[in-house]
Amino acid sequence: MADLRWRIGDEHIVKIWGDRWLPRGHSFLPICPPLPHDTMVSFLLDSARKCWDLGKLQTHLLDVDVDVIRKIPISPCLPSDTLIWHYTRDGRFSVRLACHLQMNLSRIGSYPESSNRGEATRRFWKGVWHLKIPHKIKGFTWKACLNIIPTRDQLWQRRVPIELGCDCCDEAVETLMHCVKECDVAQQVWAASPLPFVTDIRVGYNFYHWVVEVAKQVDEAGLGLFFALCWGLWFARNQAIFNNVKRVATVIVQRVCAHLQEFCQRLLVLWRPLIVREAHGTVLAAMSERLPHWVDADCAEALAAASAIAFAAELGLYHIQLEGDSLSIIKAFHCEDQVLSTFGHILQGAVCTSRCFTSFCCSHVLRNGNKAAHGLARMAGHVTGKRVWRNEVPAELCRIIRAESV
Ligand SMILES: [Zn+2]
Numbered sequence: 001m002a003d004l005r006w007r008i009g010d011e012h013i014v015k016i017w018g019d020r021w022l023p024r025g026h027s028f029l030p031i032c033p034p035l036p037h038d039t040m041v042s043f044l045l046d047s048a049r050k051c052w053d054l055g056k057l058q059t060h061l062l063d064v065d066v067d068v069i070r071k072i073p074i075s076p077c078l079p080s081d082t083l084i085w086h087y088t089r090d091g092r093f094s095v096r097l098a099c100h101l102q103m104n105l106s107r108i109g110s111y112p113e114s115s116n117r118g119e120a121t122r123r124f125w126k127g128v129w130h131l132k133i134p135h136k137i138k139g140f141t142w143k144a145c146l147n148i149i150p151t152r153d154q155l156w157q158r159r160v161p162i163e164l165g166c167d168c169c170d171e172a173v174e175t176l177m178h179c180v181k182e183c184d185v186a187q188q189v190w191a192a193s194p195l196p197f198v199t200d201i202r203v204g205y206n207f208y209h210w211v212v213e214v215a216k217q218v219d220e221a222g223l224g225l226f227f228a229l230c231w232g233l234w235f236a237r238n239q240a241i242f243n244n245v246k247r248v249a250t251v252i253v254q255r256v257c258a259h260l261q262e263f264c265q266r267l268l269v270l271w272r273p274l275i276v277r278e279a280h281g282t283v284l285a286a287m288s289e290r291l292p293h294w295v296d297a298d299c300a301e302a303l304a305a306a307s308a309i310a311f312a313a314e315l316g317l318y319h320i321q322l323e324g325d326s327l328s329i330i331k332a333f334h335c336e337d338q339v340l341s342t343f344g345h346i347l348q349g350a351v352c353t354s355r356c357f358t359s360f361c362c363s364h365v366l367r368n369g370n371k372a373a374h375g376l377a378r379m380a381g382h383v384t385g386k387r388v389w390r391n392e393v394p395a396e397l398c399r400i401i402r403a404e405s406v
Helices: 054-060 063-070 095-110 117-130 135-145 152-157 176-182 184-192 196-200 207-215 220-243 249-266 297-314 327-334 344-354 367-382 395-405
Strands: 004-007 082-085 268-277 283-296 319-324 359-364 386-390
Touching (some): 054 063, 176 220, 184 196, 184 249, 297 319, 327 359
Antiparallel strands (some): 004 082, 268 283, 283 386
């Protein structure tokens, strides 16, 4: 199955370059293989500390792969390696989602040939709107595909008295395609970007046709970067014309990549806050731990739930009610089958630990009902590592809890 990948445990059966395990489509493999072909992924694990061996990762792999691998959670129980379906949240194969994915990957490329143009157009825009890029870049993409970006040729067609030549190179009429593909600075930007091949695609003067061809060669992240760089070129053009800021290709690429990275990190979580209360609400203890790297929200919730259970066991508590604001995590706790999601093995370890309690249940609370935990995360924003409060809970946290209980 093309979209199955391994979730890493510790059974020494997954090879670094022979098996599909990296949570990054389409190859699911690291970029280049400096180690022997049959080296196992377990070679990269520190099995004593039950985490990735950062030294080995940095020695043997490229930084871009190290970033992806560090985000793969490792269960302290080191369960068996498991094959999971990459494109579903619960890790299970779904015919409906597989069809949807197939349409997604071909949706933009199939548009011009589609017999049902209206439906294909709707799918195209739905796909663009689901990309993880800022709204202003989506807005730019929408206008660019409709060819309504106010380039000089467009203004001239609307009878605005304006020079037609490009301000940057002064060698051609300023069309949208000239700005984002053909102008010298655009060529330099693409050459300095991770998508240098897009300038080799010959499509004439229609931006949308270029998008169609690019979409056939990149995944969703690549398409998001492509749109962001087009927007970056247009933004730099405006900065040059209206604010006299010089266009430098490497600066444009770096700024766009940093902008996208910052945007994506806002969708991720770095802290896991925990609060232990008595049945009537008095806080017994609190903990806030900085994760070693950014992880996605569900994964952070799973790690937090596992930490909460370990923390309660450490405090010697017997009757535990776990509250969380992630419905998918709470559902996974109640699932009797094996949980195949990226974080499933973390939860299975937590369920094992929870068997030491006299009673244990978990329930879903709305985010507003969990303000104290999120307040704790905010408070701990400047603290590095793990903070534990027992008996004496911070005054700021007490204030948030009092406000929450009103
Ligand atoms: Zn030019």
